Amino acid sequence: xxxxxxxxxxxxxxxxxxxxxxxxxxxxxxxxxxxxxxxxxxxxxxxxxxxxxxxxxxxxxxxxxxxxxxxxxxxxxxxxxxxxxxxxxxxxxx
Numbered sequence: 001x002x003x004x005x006x007x008x009x010x011x012x013x014x015x016x017x018x019x020x021x022x023x024x025x026x027x028x029x030x031x032x033x034x035x036x037x038x039x040x041x042x043x044x045x046x047x048x049x050x051x052x053x054x055x056x057x058x059x060x061x062x063x064x065x066x067x068x069x070x071x072x073x074x075x076x077x078x079x080x081x082x083x084x085x086x087x088x089x090x091x092x093x094x
Contacts, residue, residue, distance in 0.1 A: 005061060012065030019072040026076060030083045037080050044073040 001009075026032060047070045054062030 008059075008061030009064075012061045016065045016068045016072070019069060019076075023072050023075050026079050026083075030079070032080045032084045035076060035080050035084075037077070037084070040073060040077050040080060044070065044077055047073055 026035070047066050050062060051066035051070055054060070054066055
């Protein structure tokens with residue numbers, strides 16, 4: 001393996017798997033109040049484009065990292081959409 005690929009794989013591993021604690025915390029707590037749907041939506045589209053870019057170039061560190069990052073980002077967006085809806089509370093007129 002070339003040294004530049006090794007650097008790419010290491011960077012990809014660290015930046016990609018840094019999302020795991022957020023995904024795990026959000027899944028367990030179902031607390032999405034601190035997550036911006038707009039930011040994560042833009043981020044998810046950007047990561048999808050990075051994945052396509054990596055595929056076009058045949059740059060496997062980019063492809064692999066962005067495949068996993070996209071999976072994690074989609075999971076966060078899905079949880080934000082699912083858990084972010086306000087639950088109906090008691091009516092003020094009752």
